[in-house]
Amino acid sequence: MAQVFSADLATFYKHNIIDSCSISNILSSLTLYRAAQLAQCQFYCTHYVIYECLHKRPNNISDAFQTFRQRLNKVKEHGDFQPLTISIEDLQEVEILESRKKLAKGELSSIVMAKKLGQAFMTDDQKARRLACKYMEPQKVQTTPHLFGWLIFTSALSDGDKDLIISEHNKMGRPLAKVFDTMYLKALELRLASRN
Amino acid sequence: MPLDLMLFSSKLKVLLNQLLLSDTEVSDSTGIPFQRFHELVTGQAEPSGDEVLILADFFKCDYKLFISNEKITSISQTEILFRRFSSDFSKEDRMAVREVYYMAEHECFLQQLLNKTLGNRNFSQLPIGGVFKQHGIDGATSLRKHLGYTDTEISRNVFDDMRRINFHVFRRRLGNSNISGVAFKHPEAGKCILINYDQDIYRQRFTVVHEAAHAIFDLDDQNEINVSFAKWDKSDLKEVRANSFASAFLLPPQIISNQYRSIKYNDDEFVAKANQLLVNPETLSIALLKATIIDKQEQERLKHKKIPTHLKSDAELPASLSANARHRKTALLQRGLSDYYVRLCFDAYAQELVSLAKVAEMLLLSEEEINDIKFLYGVNE
Numbered sequence: 195m196a197q198v199f200s201a202d203l204a205t206f207y208k209h210n211i212i213d214s215c216s217i218s219n220i221l222s223s224l225t226l227y228r229a230a231q232l233a234q235c236q237f238y239c240t241h242y243v244i245y246e247c248l249h250k251r252p253n254n255i256s257d258a259f260q261t262f263r264q265r266l267n268k269v270k271e272h273g274d275f276q277p278l279t280i281s282i283e284d285l286q287e288v289e290i291l292e293s294r295k296k297l298a299k300g301e302l303s304s305i306v307m308a309k310k311l312g313q314a315f316m317t318d319d320q321k322a323r324r325l326a327c328k329y330m331e332p333q334k335v336q337t338t339p340h341l342f343g344w345l346i347f348t349s350a351l352s353d354g355d356k357d358l359i360i361s362e363h364n365k366m367g368r369p370l371a372k373v374f375d376t377m378y379l380k381a382l383e384l385r386l387a388s389r390n
Numbered sequence: 391m392p393l394d395l396m397l398f399s400s401k402l403k404v405l406l407n408q409l410l411l412s413d414t415e416v417s418d419s420t421g422i423p424f425q426r427f428h429e430l431v432t433g434q435a436e437p438s439g440d441e442v443l444i445l446a447d448f449f450k451c452d453y454k455l456f457i458s459n460e461k462i463t464s465i466s467q468t469e470i471l472f473r474r475f476s477s478d479f480s481k482e483d484r485m486a487v488r489e490v491y492y493m494a495e496h497e498c499f500l501q502q503l504l505n506k507t508l509g510n511r512n513f514s515q516l517p518i519g520g521v522f523k524q525h526g527i528d529g530a531t532s533l534r535k536h537l538g539y540t541d542t543e544i545s546r547n548v549f550d551d552m553r554r555i556n557f558h559v560f561r562r563r564l565g566n567s568n569i570s571g572v573a574f575k576h577p578e579a580g581k582c583i584l585i586n587y588d589q590d591i592y593r594q595r596f597t598v599v600h601e602a603a604h605a606i607f608d609l610d611d612q613n614e615i616n617v618s619f620a621k622w623d624k625s626d627l628k629e630v631r632a633n634s635f636a637s638a639f640l641l642p643p644q645i646i647s648n649q650y651r652s653i654k655y656n657d658d659e660f661v662a663k664a665n666q667l668l669v670n671p672e673t674l675s676i677a678l679l680k681a682t683i684i685d686k687q688e689q690e691r692l693k694h695k696k697i698p699t700h701l702k703s704d705a706e707l708p709a710s711l712s713a714n715a716r717h718r719k720t721a722l723l724q725r726g727l728s729d730y731y732v733r734l735c736f737d738a739y740a741q742e743l744v745s746l747a748k749v750a751e752m753l754l755l756s757e758e759e760i761n762d763i764k765f766l767y768g769v770n771e
Contacts, residue, residue: 215747215757241440242447249421250447252756259758280439282393282457291454295499298747299443299453306439322745369761 203381204388206344207314207334208235213304214246216316217275219338219370221265223362225355230341231274233350237316240303241277258367280306289329297325305329316341318370339370343377347385394459399433401456404465405449406431408472409488410481420444450485450492450754464491464577471574471615478617483564489754490584490726491576494558496752498579500734503743508730509554511536515606522627526634529606530599534639541644544667547705548595548640552583552602553730559598561706562726563587568620571597573604575614581605587724589620591704592670592697596636603635604628637677640669646681661695668703671695718766727753736769 212220217239220227230237239247247266252259269275284290284306294302301322308315314334317323326335342359345351351359356378360371406416413431417424422441429435437445437456446453451465468487472479479487501507513536517525534541537551545551549559558579564586570593572584583601585594597618604616608628622629645667655663664674672693679689703709706729707716722732735752738744744752750760 213747218757241438242443245421245440245444245447249419250756251419253759254756256758259756277440282437282439282442285439285442285453285457286391294453295496295503296744296748298745298751299447301745301747303440303443319745319747321739321742322747324742325745367758 201337201340201343202333203340203343203347203377203384205333206235206341207336208233209313210235210237210316210336211278211304211308211311211313212237212239212243212275212316213300213319213322214239214243215318216338217243217247217266218262218366219318219363219368220341221262221269222366222368223359224265225362226338226342226345226351226359227269229345229351229355233345233348235341237275238278238307238313239275240300240307241279242303243300244275244277246300256367258365261366278307278311280310284310293325293329297322301326308334339373339377342374343381346378346381349385391459393436393457395433395436397459398437398456399431401465402431402445404469405451408465408468409449409484416445416448420448447751450488452495464495467491467574467577467614471572471617474615475617478566478569478619480565483566483569486562486564486726487572487584490560490562490582492754493560493726493731493752494576494579494582497558497731497734498576500738500752504734504737504741506734506737507553507556508550509556511554511556513555513606517607517631522631523634525607526603526631526636527638529603530635530638531642533602533606534642541642542648544645545640546668548598549706549728550730552598555602556580557602557605558582559585560726560728560731561585561587561594561723563724569617570620571601571618573601573609573616573618575605575609581609584726590670590699591702592668592673595668596640596670596673599636599639600632603632606635607631637673641667641673641677643677643681646677646683650678650681650683657692657695660692661697664695665697665701665703671697715766718762722763725754732763732767736764736767740769 220230248263266275280303290302290306301317301319304315305326309330314336315326315330316336317326318338323335323337346356360374363374364371413424413427417427422444426435430437430441442453442456446456455465468491471487472484513533515529515532518528537554539545552559562584567586567588569586570589571586574582576582583598583605585597585601587594589597600618604618608616661671664671667674675684675689675692678684679686684692706723707719711719732753735749739746739749746760747757750757753760753763755763
């Protein structure tokens with residue numbers, strides 16, 4: 195999962211190709227998701243990621259996972275998280291073929307698509323983020339905590355929203371609460387510094 | 391490179407046939423619409439990259455298998471296996487075998503990536519003479535020496551012993567309890583052993599060595615797979631050889647002659663001795679009979695004695711584990727996830743060589759489950 199890192203909270207690419215882990219984190223809090231929508235962020239994913247999130251059968255299905263699936267189906271109906279398709283030629287690229295044993299298929303397909311469209315790739319797996327930086331511009335590899343910090347910095351989220359988001363996120367059994375807290379403080383510091 | 395649609399379609403057909411799956415089942419499990427999947431199977435449409443990834447995930451194989459125009463792959467090997475033993479492998483067991491192939495491939499990849507094996511001590515033994523039983527005894531003696539065991543020392547972890555000679559060992563529950571183990575030569579990973587976790591732990595210890603014998607003596611380029619059954623043909627000399635190998639490895643004659651010749655023991659002591667040696671009473675009774683320490687009548691009586699399951703020792707589930715950790719690790723083992731394999735995955739993750747989602751893929755677990763396993767293995771970010 196994502197840890198605190200030196201993201202520039204003053205900037206955030208609004209168009210993201212997102213992997214399943216980040217979809218789970220964004221949809222863990224509808225407050226966070228709605229704020230991102232209002233800030234005109236757009237999330238796209240590959241068909242493979244949709245398969246992982248909606249069709250693949252895990253060994254156990256928790257209540258939180260069922261809620262996540264319901265939320266994703268609903269937001270998809272409203273046009274977000276629309277699936278994009280990668281081609282066989284994309285998979286045949288040498289550097290992608292070479293990375294196939296180090297990155298999960300969802301990450302691989304998302305990186306391929308982000309590179310192809312020149313958009314950002316969003317993942318909360320810190321090792322996937324580091325590996326992705328080898329294949330694309332590092333500033334175009336983003337995370338949910340980065341989105342959260344940017345929304346605080348731009349005042350799209352208030353102090354009250356922060357606690358609500360963390361509470362909603364925790365209820366869904368997601369792991370980023372501490373990182374959100376740190377990002378919140380960093381965003382406030384940055385906002386203060388930018389005023390001086 | 392353009393995709394050969396007919397070859398792609400034939401690979402899909404082989405997998406469907408091997409795993410006894412219908413188009414509807416694959417469509418339901420993957421979200422690929424039925425009509426679209428039918429077009430892919432019949433070679434009427436070219437798959438997208440996403441569909442290739444989805445099918446690779448569903449069928450537990452490297453996606454390169456689908457996008458390359460190579461014909462020889464691990465699926466042709468399982469084709470031979472399932473054709474030869476078609477009535478012995480249920481649908482679930484076929485998928486279990488597919489998963490073991492998948493894990494063996496990843497275990498080999500991780501060992502290379504981390505430059506880490508348990509010993510890297512390749513072992514080979516050529517049979518000398520025409521007595522198969524003796525091949526087994528000689529082979530076991532050489533292997534024990536190769537692994538550094540003294541004549542009277544017992545192997546406490548036979549699974550790791552076989553990993554030390556570069557075999558990939560997986561314990562996995564199979565529905566057919568008559569299948570005790572499978573030895574096969576993976577096209578990339580090399581020699582692999584699948585042990586049916588359905589057997590009791592001491593039987594699994596015997597099976598892993600028995601399968602190792604098949605891997606050493608019987609697997610070659612012409613014969614890449616061997617399946618062993620609990621009920622076996624006594625005239626099958628390869629089985630006789632594998633059994634004598636396993637017996638001589640686990641209970642070398644010196645242990646019996648040194649420690650048991652002059653001992654008179656009651657039934658409880660006999661059972662305790664068998665447990666000390668990590669073998670079932672039947673195995674010890676046979677060894678004592680062969681050493682002429684007991685007669686046939688006594689052996690018949692002793693072989694039915696039982697060691698209570700909770701007293702048996704499993705090196706892959708050490709006594710130091712808490713009840714909760716033992717329960718969870720047992721569940722992992724039943725699915726083929728040995729401590730060795732899980733740790734390789736997490737070592738690669740710790741060294742930032744693979745992502746966590748990749749670890750989940752290699753362990754055939756979901757993201758939720760992987761977080762639980764990380765905790766069990768004390769893995770930190």
